[in-house]
Amino acid sequence: MKIGFGWDSHAFKPGVPLKIGGVAFDHPAGLAGHSDGDVLLHAITDALLGAVAVGDIGSFFPPGDPRWKDADSAVFLQTALEEVHNAGYRIANIDTTLVLAEPKIGPVAEKLRERVAELLKIDPGCVGIKAKTPEGLNQDDVAVAHAVVLLVKLEDSDNLERMAAVAEQETHMEDVVRKLVRQASPKPARKPAFNTDDIT
Numbered sequence: 466m467k468i469g470f471g472w473d474s475h476a477f478k479p480g481v482p483l484k485i486g487g488v489a490f491d492h493p494a495g496l497a498g499h500s501d502g503d504v505l506l507h508a509i510t511d512a513l514l515g516a517v518a519v520g521d522i523g524s525f526f527p528p529g530d531p532r533w534k535d536a537d538s539a540v541f542l543q544t545a546l547e548e549v550h551n552a553g554y555r556i557a558n559i560d561t562t563l564v565l566a567e568p569k570i571g572p573v574a575e576k577l578r579e580r581v582a583e584l585l586k587i588d589p590g591c592v593g594i595k596a597k598t599p600e601g602l603n604q605d606d607v608a609v610a611h612a613v614v615l616l617v618k619l620e621d622s623d624n625l626e627r628m629a630a631v632a633e634q635e636t637h638m639e640d641v642v643r644k645l646v647r648q649a650s651p652k653p654a655r656k657p658a659f660n661t662d663d664i665t
Protein backbone atom coordinates (compact mmCIF):
# COMPACT_ATOMS: atom_id res chain seq x y z
CA MET A 466 0.00 0.00 0.00
CA LYS A 467 0.99 3.64 -0.42
CA ILE A 468 -0.31 6.83 1.16
CA GLY A 469 -0.35 10.32 -0.38
CA PHE A 470 -1.13 13.76 1.00
CA GLY A 471 -2.02 16.94 -0.89
CA TRP A 472 -2.77 20.50 0.12
CA ASP A 473 -3.73 23.65 -1.82
CA SER A 474 -5.08 27.16 -1.33
CA HIS A 475 -6.59 29.76 -3.65
CA ALA A 476 -7.84 33.28 -2.95
CA PHE A 477 -11.41 34.28 -3.77
CA LYS A 478 -11.80 36.80 -6.58
CA PRO A 479 -15.12 38.54 -7.37
CA GLY A 480 -16.67 37.86 -10.77
CA VAL A 481 -14.70 34.66 -11.46
CA PRO A 482 -16.61 31.36 -11.95
CA LEU A 483 -16.37 29.14 -8.85
CA LYS A 484 -15.51 25.46 -9.33
CA ILE A 485 -14.78 23.06 -6.47
CA GLY A 486 -14.39 19.31 -6.89
CA GLY A 487 -15.32 19.58 -10.55
CA VAL A 488 -18.70 21.12 -9.64
CA ALA A 489 -19.69 24.67 -10.71
CA PHE A 490 -21.17 26.86 -7.95
CA ASP A 491 -23.48 29.83 -8.35
CA HIS A 492 -21.47 32.26 -6.20
CA PRO A 493 -20.45 35.93 -6.59
CA ALA A 494 -16.71 35.07 -6.27
CA GLY A 495 -14.57 32.31 -7.71
CA LEU A 496 -11.05 31.08 -6.99
CA ALA A 497 -8.24 32.94 -8.71
CA GLY A 498 -5.59 30.85 -10.41
CA HIS A 499 -3.80 30.14 -13.66
CA SER A 500 -6.20 27.21 -14.25
CA ASP A 501 -9.85 27.08 -13.14
CA GLY A 502 -8.59 27.33 -9.52
CA ASP A 503 -10.28 24.11 -8.38
CA VAL A 504 -8.59 23.89 -4.99
CA LEU A 505 -10.03 20.46 -4.14
CA LEU A 506 -8.98 18.76 -7.40
CA HIS A 507 -5.50 20.31 -7.04
CA ALA A 508 -5.10 18.87 -3.52
CA ILE A 509 -6.28 15.41 -4.70
CA THR A 510 -3.96 15.58 -7.74
CA ASP A 511 -1.00 16.32 -5.46
CA ALA A 512 -1.99 13.50 -3.08
CA LEU A 513 -2.05 11.01 -6.00
CA LEU A 514 1.26 12.23 -7.46
CA GLY A 515 2.83 12.24 -3.99
CA ALA A 516 1.70 8.68 -3.24
CA VAL A 517 3.65 7.35 -6.24
CA ALA A 518 6.47 9.91 -5.67
CA VAL A 519 6.54 11.35 -9.20
CA GLY A 520 6.56 15.06 -8.35
CA ASP A 521 3.74 17.53 -7.88
CA ILE A 522 1.09 19.37 -9.86
CA GLY A 523 3.50 22.25 -10.56
CA SER A 524 6.11 19.95 -12.11
CA PHE A 525 3.54 18.40 -14.45
CA PHE A 526 1.60 21.60 -15.21
CA PRO A 527 3.82 24.69 -14.69
CA PRO A 528 1.70 27.77 -13.87
CA GLY A 529 3.57 29.81 -16.51
CA ASP A 530 2.58 27.43 -19.33
CA PRO A 531 -0.12 29.10 -21.50
CA ARG A 532 -1.58 25.63 -22.26
CA TRP A 533 -2.96 25.48 -18.70
CA LYS A 534 -4.48 28.98 -18.67
CA ASP A 535 -8.08 28.55 -17.42
CA ALA A 536 -7.63 24.76 -17.82
CA ASP A 537 -10.20 22.34 -16.46
CA SER A 538 -8.48 20.82 -13.40
CA ALA A 539 -10.08 17.45 -14.24
CA VAL A 540 -7.27 17.19 -16.83
CA PHE A 541 -4.64 17.42 -14.05
CA LEU A 542 -6.47 14.77 -12.06
CA GLN A 543 -6.61 12.39 -15.04
CA THR A 544 -2.84 12.72 -15.51
CA ALA A 545 -2.26 11.92 -11.83
CA LEU A 546 -4.59 8.93 -12.11
CA GLU A 547 -2.60 7.64 -15.10
CA GLU A 548 0.63 8.01 -13.07
CA VAL A 549 -0.95 5.91 -10.29
CA HIS A 550 -1.96 3.19 -12.76
CA ASN A 551 1.42 3.30 -14.53
CA ALA A 552 3.11 2.71 -11.17
CA GLY A 553 0.93 -0.40 -10.75
CA TYR A 554 -1.48 0.93 -8.14
CA ARG A 555 -5.17 1.70 -7.80
CA ILE A 556 -7.04 3.94 -5.34
CA ALA A 557 -8.45 2.23 -2.23
CA ASN A 558 -10.03 5.42 -0.88
CA ILE A 559 -9.51 9.16 -0.53
CA ASP A 560 -10.48 11.60 2.19
CA THR A 561 -10.60 15.38 1.94
CA THR A 562 -11.29 18.46 4.05
CA LEU A 563 -12.14 21.87 2.62
CA VAL A 564 -11.61 24.96 4.77
CA LEU A 565 -13.61 27.95 3.56
CA ALA A 566 -16.07 30.52 4.91
CA GLU A 567 -18.39 30.43 1.90
CA PRO A 568 -20.23 28.90 0.11
CA LYS A 569 -21.61 26.24 2.46
CA ILE A 570 -20.44 22.83 1.27
CA GLY A 571 -22.87 20.70 3.33
CA PRO A 572 -25.85 20.99 0.93
CA VAL A 573 -23.70 20.00 -2.09
CA ALA A 574 -21.29 17.57 -0.40
CA GLU A 575 -23.06 14.55 -1.93
CA LYS A 576 -22.84 16.10 -5.40
CA LEU A 577 -19.11 16.77 -4.90
CA ARG A 578 -18.58 13.21 -3.68
CA GLU A 579 -20.27 11.73 -6.75
CA ARG A 580 -18.39 14.01 -9.15
CA VAL A 581 -14.97 13.32 -7.57
CA ALA A 582 -15.72 9.57 -7.52
CA GLU A 583 -16.70 9.74 -11.19
CA LEU A 584 -13.47 11.56 -12.10
CA LEU A 585 -11.39 9.04 -10.12
CA LYS A 586 -13.42 6.07 -11.47
CA ILE A 587 -14.07 4.76 -7.96
CA ASP A 588 -17.17 4.15 -5.83
CA PRO A 589 -18.59 7.27 -4.09
CA GLY A 590 -18.34 5.24 -0.87
CA CYS A 591 -14.55 5.52 -1.24
CA VAL A 592 -14.58 9.35 -1.32
CA GLY A 593 -14.71 11.45 1.84
CA ILE A 594 -15.78 15.10 1.47
CA LYS A 595 -15.71 17.25 4.60
CA ALA A 596 -15.77 21.01 5.09
CA LYS A 597 -14.98 23.42 7.90
CA THR A 598 -15.16 27.17 8.29
CA PRO A 599 -11.81 28.86 9.07
CA GLU A 600 -12.68 29.79 12.67
CA GLY A 601 -10.06 32.09 14.18
CA LEU A 602 -7.78 31.90 11.16
CA ASN A 603 -8.73 35.27 9.65
CA GLN A 604 -8.73 33.82 6.13
CA ASP A 605 -12.33 34.17 4.96
CA ASP A 606 -11.11 35.28 1.52
CA VAL A 607 -9.23 32.02 0.93
CA ALA A 608 -10.27 28.42 0.16
CA VAL A 609 -8.02 25.63 1.41
CA ALA A 610 -8.20 21.91 0.64
CA HIS A 611 -6.48 18.92 2.26
CA ALA A 612 -6.52 15.44 0.72
CA VAL A 613 -5.18 12.03 1.67
CA VAL A 614 -5.24 8.98 -0.57
CA LEU A 615 -4.55 5.30 0.03
CA LEU A 616 -3.33 3.19 -2.89
CA VAL A 617 -3.12 -0.60 -3.18
CA LYS A 618 -0.88 -2.53 -5.55
CA LEU A 619 -2.79 -3.77 -8.59
CA GLU A 620 -1.20 -7.25 -8.30
CA ASP A 621 -2.45 -7.59 -4.73
CA SER A 622 -5.94 -6.43 -5.58
CA ASP A 623 -5.92 -8.80 -8.61
CA ASN A 624 -4.86 -11.67 -6.34
CA LEU A 625 -7.61 -10.86 -3.85
CA GLU A 626 -10.19 -10.85 -6.66
CA ARG A 627 -8.82 -14.16 -7.99
CA MET A 628 -8.97 -15.74 -4.51
CA ALA A 629 -12.56 -14.53 -4.08
CA ALA A 630 -13.47 -16.03 -7.50
CA VAL A 631 -11.87 -19.40 -6.56
CA ALA A 632 -13.68 -19.44 -3.21
CA GLU A 633 -16.97 -18.73 -4.98
CA GLN A 634 -16.29 -21.51 -7.51
CA GLU A 635 -15.47 -23.98 -4.70
CA THR A 636 -18.69 -23.16 -2.90
CA HIS A 637 -20.56 -23.70 -6.16
CA MET A 638 -18.81 -27.07 -6.68
CA GLU A 639 -19.71 -28.16 -3.14
CA ASP A 640 -23.36 -27.35 -3.86
CA VAL A 641 -23.25 -29.38 -7.10
CA VAL A 642 -21.66 -32.40 -5.34
CA ARG A 643 -24.17 -32.20 -2.49
CA LYS A 644 -27.03 -32.15 -5.02
CA LEU A 645 -25.60 -35.15 -6.94
CA VAL A 646 -25.12 -37.15 -3.72
CA ARG A 647 -28.70 -36.35 -2.75
CA GLN A 648 -29.98 -37.51 -6.15
CA ALA A 649 -27.87 -40.72 -6.12
CA SER A 650 -28.73 -41.90 -2.63
CA PRO A 651 -31.97 -43.92 -2.38
CA LYS A 652 -34.78 -42.08 -0.72
CA PRO A 653 -35.79 -43.56 2.62
CA ALA A 654 -38.88 -45.73 2.16
CA ARG A 655 -41.95 -43.92 3.30
CA LYS A 656 -43.95 -45.66 5.95
CA PRO A 657 -47.63 -45.85 4.96
CA ALA A 658 -49.90 -43.74 7.09
CA PHE A 659 -51.62 -46.89 8.26
CA ASN A 660 -51.39 -50.60 7.57
CA THR A 661 -54.21 -51.47 5.15
CA ASP A 662 -53.69 -55.17 5.85
CA ASP A 663 -54.84 -54.57 9.38
CA ILE A 664 -58.05 -52.88 8.26
CA THR A 665 -59.05 -55.71 5.96
Ligand code: MG
Pocket residue numbers: 473474475498502503504507
Ligand atom coordinates in the same frame (compact mmCIF):
# COMPACT_ATOMS: atom_id res chain seq x y z
MG1 MG B 1 -3.86 25.21 -6.98
